[in-house]
Amino acid sequence: MKKSTIEKIIVKFINQEANQSELKALDLWLKNDENKIIFNHFIKTEYLIAVNLADYNVEKAKVSIKNKIEINKKKRRASFVKTISIAASIIILLGVSFFQYTNNNNTIENIATQKDFEEVSNRTILTLNNGKNISLDTDKKYSSNKVKGNSKELLYSSKNIANNTTKELTYNYLTIPRGGEFFVQLSDGTKIWLNSDSKLKYPENFNNGEIRKVELVYGEAYFEVSPSELHHGDAFHVITKNQEVTVLGTHFNIKAYKEDRLISTTLLEGKVKVNNGLNAILLKPNQQSKVFNKTNFIEVLSVDVSHEVAWIKGFFSFKEAPLDEIMKILSRRYNVEVIFESEEIKKYQFTGVLERKTAIKDVLKFFEATSNGDLKYTITDRKIVIK
Numbered sequence: 001m002k003k004s005t006i007e008k009i010i011v012k013f014i015n016q017e018a019n020q021s022e023l024k025a026l027d028l029w030l031k032n033d034e035n036k037i038i039f040n041h042f043i044k045t046e047y048l049i050a051v052n053l054a055d056y057n058v059e060k061a062k063v064s065i066k067n068k069i070e071i072n073k074k075k076r077r078a079s080f081v082k083t084i085s086i087a088a089s090i091i092i093l094l095g096v097s098f099f100q101y102t103n104n105n106n107t108i109e110n111i112a113t114q115k116d117f118e119e120v121s122n123r124t125i126l127t128l129n130n131g132k133n134i135s136l137d138t139d140k141k142y143s144s145n146k147v148k149g150n151s152k153e154l155l156y157s158s159k160n161i162a163n164n165t166t167k168e169l170t171y172n173y174l175t176i177p178r179g180g181e182f183f184v185q186l187s188d189g190t191k192i193w194l195n196s197d198s199k200l201k202y203p204e205n206f207n208n209g210e211i212r213k214v215e216l217v218y219g220e221a222y223f224e225v226s227p228s229e230l231h232h233g234d235a236f237h238v239i240t241k242n243q244e245v246t247v248l249g250t251h252f253n254i255k256a257y258k259e260d261r262l263i264s265t266t267l268l269e270g271k272v273k274v275n276n277g278l279n280a281i282l283l284k285p286n287q288q289s290k291v292f293n294k295t296n297f298i299e300v301l302s303v304d305v306s307h308e309v310a311w312i313k314g315f316f317s318f319k320e321a322p323l324d325e326i327m328k329i330l331s332r333r334y335n336v337e338v339i340f341e342s343e344e345i346k347k348y349q350f351t352g353v354l355e356r357k358t359a360i361k362d363v364l365k366f367f368e369a370t371s372n373g374d375l376k377y378t379i380t381d382r383k384i385v386i387k
Contacts (some may be wrong), residue, residue, distance in 0.1 A: 082094040127173035169203040178335035189226035196332040215239040220255040231315045243291045246273040263291045266308040323348045334360045
């Protein structure tokens with residue numbers, strides 16, 4: 001069976017859209033042990049987040065296929081009505097757009113990487129309190145009496161925090177470029193992951209007896225906050241342009257990009273209070289608040305938190321997301337400009353998971369393939385035109 005054919009069948013199976021003949025073909029294909037390895041690798045991303053990187057059970061999948069075949073024998077499949085949404089499409093790009101099996105060592109060869117597109121800059125800028133900018137270059141280490149790090153992370157020392165009770169705080173900034181990511185551990189032990197096109201303001205150390213404050217100037221950050229009980233009860237606050245989040249030792253994500261019309265705060269565990277200056281709400285785990293820029297309203301909804309923080313595990317995760325929103329996220333990651341020639345194509349929706357190191361050309365090829373010919377694109381330098 002051709003690779004392109006089996007790819008389409010696997011995608012349909014995951015989306016519960018495969019017909020009886022396709023299910024039979026997949027069942028027959030899986031009788032080959034080598035194909036089981038390919039199958040496992042190809043669909044792994046659909047389950048990575050939900051099962052915390054556990055291996056997908058191929059035998060269980062085969063049982064599911066057989067059950068569906070039996071059901072289809074008894075019941076005619078409902079017809080699929082195409083709408084403006086292509087929500088049935090699923091992105092299964094685990095570093096490849098088309099998989100290749102290597103027979104001599106039973107491994108999957110990654111045949112498409114981000115290098116197929118021009119490499120993006122991943123040079124983070126550290127701005128010190130005196131205004132000096134330090135470029136955290138690749139393969140170079142940075143060290144001072146307060147912090148050590150490299151091009152991927154900074155770790156601040158906690159040696160002086162216990163005696164630091166009256167000193168004036170000195171602040172640093174981290175500016176993450178489009179296409180970059182970064183990790184910083186603050187002097188209190190709080191861990192922060194910064195996404196592409198983000199900027200964080202934070203003190204080099206904290207004063208005992210004072211609120212620990214940092215500012216997400218813009219962008220997206222995931223926080224694992226050192227509990228207040230380890231710091232004499234001192235709370236932790238995160239400030240953004242239109243809200244302030246009060247934390248009591250917790251894991252949460254804040255998305256506050258400059259071009260977005262809202263700020264979203266997603267709580268994984270612990271407690272946070274979101275305040276926009278006029279209203280305040282307490283979030284429970286698995287809840288997300290949305291603070292809209294031009295209103296005083298705070299919306300709270302239940303969400304799949306693993307979907308919201310997939311980026312810190314190295315994945316993009318989309319759930320019925322419109323194409324214009326997807327391309328906005330991808331443009332930050334790959335540092336590209338995206339132009340739509342059609343307003344209608346912006347509304348096309350996709351659901352799925354893809355690895356963040358997947359080449360942008362392979363992502364676009366998959367969108368094109370799953371849109372039934374409705375989507376076309378061109379790439380020139382760092383400009384993508386979607387037609």
